[in-house]
Amino acid sequence: MNRYLALSRILLKSSITPPASGRHERTKTALLMLFVAVSMLPLVAALALTVSKLYDPLAAIGQQGVLLGFGCAISGLIIFIFGIFYTINVYYFAQDVEFLLPLPLKAGEILGAKFTITLLFEYLTQLLILAPLLVTFGIRSGAGLSYYLLAAGVYLSLPVIPLVLASLLAMALMSYSSIASHKDRFRIWAGGLGLIAALGVQFAMQKVMAGRKPEDFVRLLQEGKNSLADWAVQLFPGVRLAVKALLQQGAAAGWLNLVLFLLLTGLFILILRLAGGALYFRGAVGGSESYAAHRALNAAEMAEAGRSGGQLGALILKEIRLLVRTPAFFMNCVLVNFIWPVMILFVMTSGEQEDIEGLRRLVGSNVSLATLLLAGIGAALLVAGVSGASASGISREGSQFFTSKYLPAPYLTQLKAKMTVAFLLALAGFALLLGVLAVLFQLPAAAIGLLLLATLPAIAFPVLAGMLLDVHFPKLVWDNEYRAVKQNMSIVLLMVISGLAGAACIWMALRYSAAGWTPAVTAVLLLMAVDAGLYFMLAKKGADWLAAISA
Amino acid sequence: MIELVQVNKSYSGKVKAVDDLTLTVPAGEIVGFLGPNGAGKTTTLKMLTGILNPDSGSIRINGLELHREPIRVKEQIGFVPDSPDIFLRLKGIEYLRFMADLYRVGGAERRQRIEEYTARFEMAEVLGNKIQSYSHGMRQKIVLIGALLHDPAVWILDEPLTGLDPKSSFLLKEILRSEAGKGKTVFFSTHVLDVAERLCDRVAIIHKGRLLFDGTIAAMRDHFKADESLEKMFLEMTEDE
Numbered sequence: 065m066n067r068y069l070a071l072s073r074i075l076l077k078s079s080i081t082p083p084a085s086g087r088h089e090r091t092k093t094a095l096l097m098l099f100v101a102v103s104m105l106p107l108v109a110a111l112a113l114t115v116s117k118l119y120d121p122l123a124a125i126g127q128q129g130v131l132l133g134f135g136c137a138i139s140g141l142i143i144f145i146f147g148i149f150y151t152i153n154v155y156y157f158a159q160d161v162e163f164l165l166p167l168p169l170k171a172g173e174i175l176g177a178k179f180t181i182t183l184l185f186e187y188l189t190q191l192l193i194l195a196p197l198l199v200t201f202g203i204r205s206g207a208g209l210s211y212y213l214l215a216a217g218v219y220l221s222l223p224v225i226p227l228v229l230a231s232l233l234a235m236a237l238m239s240y241s242s243i244a245s246h247k248d249r250f251r252i253w254a255g256g257l258g259l260i261a262a263l264g265v266q267f268a269m270q271k272v273m274a275g276r277k278p279e280d281f282v283r284l285l286q287e288g289k290n291s292l293a294d295w296a297v298q299l300f301p302g303v304r305l306a307v308k309a310l311l312q313q314g315a316a317a318g319w320l321n322l323v324l325f326l327l328l329t330g331l332f333i334l335i336l337r338l339a340g341g342a343l344y345f346r347g348a349v350g351g352s353e354s355y356a357a358h359r360a361l362n363a364a365e366m367a368e369a370g371r372s373g374g375q376l377g378a379l380i381l382k383e384i385r386l387l388v389r390t391p392a393f394f395m396n397c398v399l400v401n402f403i404w405p406v407m408i409l410f411v412m413t414s415g416e417q418e419d420i421e422g423l424r425r426l427v428g429s430n431v432s433l434a435t436l437l438l439a440g441i442g443a444a445l446l447v448a449g450v451s452g453a454s455a456s457g458i459s460r461e462g463s464q465f466f467t468s469k470y471l472p473a474p475y476l477t478q479l480k481a482k483m484t485v486a487f488l489l490a491l492a493g494f495a496l497l498l499g500v501l502a503v504l505f506q507l508p509a510a511a512i513g514l515l516l517l518a519t520l521p522a523i524a525f526p527v528l529a530g531m532l533l534d535v536h537f538p539k540l541v542w543d544n545e546y547r548a549v550k551q552n553m554s555i556v557l558l559m560v561i562s563g564l565a566g567a568a569c570i571w572m573a574l575r576y577s578a579a580g581w582t583p584a585v586t587a588v589l590l591l592m593a594v595d596a597g598l599y600f601m602l603a604k605k606g607a608d609w610l611a612a613i614s615a
Numbered sequence: 616m617i618e619l620v621q622v623n624k625s626y627s628g629k630v631k632a633v634d635d636l637t638l639t640v641p642a643g644e645i646v647g648f649l650g651p652n653g654a655g656k657t658t659t660l661k662m663l664t665g666i667l668n669p670d671s672g673s674i675r676i677n678g679l680e681l682h683r684e685p686i687r688v689k690e691q692i693g694f695v696p697d698s699p700d701i702f703l704r705l706k707g708i709e710y711l712r713f714m715a716d717l718y719r720v721g722g723a724e725r726r727q728r729i730e731e732y733t734a735r736f737e738m739a740e741v742l743g744n745k746i747q748s749y750s751h752g753m754r755q756k757i758v759l760i761g762a763l764l765h766d767p768a769v770w771i772l773d774e775p776l777t778g779l780d781p782k783s784s785f786l787l788k789e790i791l792r793s794e795a796g797k798g799k800t801v802f803f804s805t806h807v808l809d810v811a812e813r814l815c816d817r818v819a820i821i822h823k824g825r826l827l828f829d830g831t832i833a834a835m836r837d838h839f840k841a842d843e844s845l846e847k848m849f850l851e852m853t854e855d856e
Contacts, residue, residue, distance in 0.1 A: 248704070358744065359741065359742075359743030359744050360740045360742060360743060361739075361742050365708070369708050369725075369726065369742075370722045370726030371722055372719075372720065373712075375716060378712070378713050378717055382702070382713050385705060385709065386704055389704040464702070466661070466696065467696075467702075470664040470665055470689060470694050470696075472686050472689035473717050611668070615661070
């Protein structure tokens with residue numbers, strides 16, 4: 065077999081978590097995957113519904129193509145932004161790199177196989193955004209077979225160019241700087257910069273939209289013939305041909321555009337191959353080197369080392385240190401708790417001043433404290449639900465999970481340490497968010513204090529539920545820390561559960577704003593009862609569940 | 616003292632990794648655990664330390680039943696796993712403090728032991744560095760020091776000499792002898808037959824999960840009725856199976 069294909073096959077096999085050993089375990093994992101897939105359906109349905117609703121009004125003015133333009137552009141943009149970090153992790157920091165480098169493989173073969181695997185995972189990402197868009201558009205436009213064939217071609221080729229661009233950027237970064245010797249520090253910085261870049265893109269897009277004169281849109285709208293789609297595809301290069309192919313589906317021009325798009329895609333692959341041949345080994349060789357000048361302890365540090373502490377404290381400290389120092393964990397379990405205040409500040413500073421003033425007046429005068437409390441509970445559920453700290457608590461241990469088994473700390477103490485850290489991180493993130501909101505909306509200190517107190521059960525819920533999920537479905541087999549948190553079903557499931565609960569609270573806050581304190585108090589009591597139930601389960605059975613996990 | 620009585624362990628209900636193993640490691644003795652790759656050595660050590668649960672049988676450490684009093688048993692054990700790649704993002708000193716806290720080692724003792732062992736194993740100069748930056752041998756040494764901090768009554772070591780430089784290897788063997796002399800129990804797996812021959816009071820040989828031999832080297836020679844090297848006897852024993 066061709067070495068590229070053989071390597072791709074092996075990498076794909078090792079990327080997918082091997083099936084659990086027992087039949088019971090396999091069934092459990094399959095059920096979890098099914099549940100996660102089903103829980104994604106509302107998101108897919110909401111997107112399909114939005115596309116369907118927008119289709120008619122846009123089609124009436126000949127601008128329905130803008131849906132495809134925006135959809136493809138956004139899909140490409142997401143793949144590009146996340147692709148930069150993903151490719152760096154997979155190409156350079158995965159544990160398999162050290163095993164592959166001594167093998168008689170060309171740079172292009174290793175890079176090609178890794179690119180292929182990354183691309184396959186991007187197809188899964190597209191399932192959530194691009195697939196519902198293409199299918200709904202096809203149904204609403206009454207398209208024939210040729211559209212679906214073209215759409216399949218677009219679906220398969222669309223992520224290639226953004227991923228090639230991300231790969232080229234990753235290779236340039238890794239080849240022309242010394243950052244590869246400081247892997248962790250680089251990844252933490254890259255993660256922070258990525259977050260800022262993502263927010264920056266959003267900010268820039270808002271500014272572009274705000275900066276565009278209304279007359280421009282009117283002119284584009286009046287032109288009809290999908291001129292808005294032309295404008296949309298400018299947001300991301302290379303998408304224009306794909307969109308044109310889909311819009312001209314009935315004619316030969318559609319196929320011609322697809323062929324041109326495929327040729328362009330092929331050209332990008334060729335560029336990647338050439339650049340990879342020249343650059344990949346430069347960044348990959350020596351990637352495992354870890355720079356450190358010897359550092360002995362001074363007398364004060366040694367005296368500090370002599371201080372004894374309790375088991376729970378030691379486990380909490382270890383947990384925090386590993387979370388903060390492991391880039392993938394830092395991004396997904398620590399930083400994610402603190403993005404909300406930054407996002408709010410971005411939104412508030414980039415929005416129109418009049419709108420913000422209006423929002424301030426609304427919150428300041430018309431919204432009752434009870435409604436604010438219920439909305440706050442919803443927000444707390446959403447914020448704490450996004451953090452993977454608790455839902456990956458066991459998974460993060462990976463191949464060193466066996467240490468949990470031989471160290472003389474009760475299993476429940478180990479679980480408590482993980483939950484305490486997750487709770488403190490979520491609480492700190494939410495408190496910061498409240499602080500920012502308090503300043504922006506000039507909320508009284510008493511209201512903030514009450515909000516913080518009332519949202520404690522909402523913050524605790526994802527922590528307890530996440531731990532319960534991860535102790536049942538730990539993802540301990542991974543070759544890259546990134547996978548422990550990014551491809552972890554427990555985290556996805558927790559996001560869905562907390563997201564739904566949070567959305568329900570916010571919806572109730574809006575719907576029953578005149579109902580006084582009853583909905584808010586009910587939500588707090590309900591969450592307290594659920595939390596107590598979850599804690600009771602973990603305290604009673606958690607140790608047994610942890611003991612049952614094979615090391 | 617370590618006691619294994621009719622211990623069984625199979626993987627996925629099919630592959631029998633340990634088959635009806637009965638073995639006693641008395642206090643004050645160094646017992647080497649030998650066997651070819653995949654013989655069941657690591658599985659046995661993992662069961663002794665609570666990492667794996669046996670399917671059946673009983674495991675007692677100093678008279679305490681492991682499955683009844685796991686924490687008290689674990690507190691008595693100093694365990695060195697086969698891979699030292701653990702807690703790589705902690706600094707050396709942070710790892711040692713963590714271990715001392717978990718094994719409840721008091722302030723004065725821990726400081727004295729950290730200073731003593733890090734000096735003896737020549738690790739004092741790198742305690743402020745992350746374990747990630749250590750070589751394989753240095754990682755092995757920091758894990759070893761972590762396992763010694765609570766002055767364990769029972770030592771269980773999985774291939775402890777792998778990766779150690781000659782000086783550290785000699786030092787470890789010295790410590791093992793000295794601790795056994797004080798009445799501690801030492802049970803370790805090894806592939807290095809020379810080490811077993813020179814260091815151990817007794818050897819236990821396991822193959823395909825079953826105990827083939829348990830006794831002194833002299834008893835083994837009697838068994839083979841020849842003045843052969845341990846290597847030759849070991850090969851004959853495991854080839855016959």
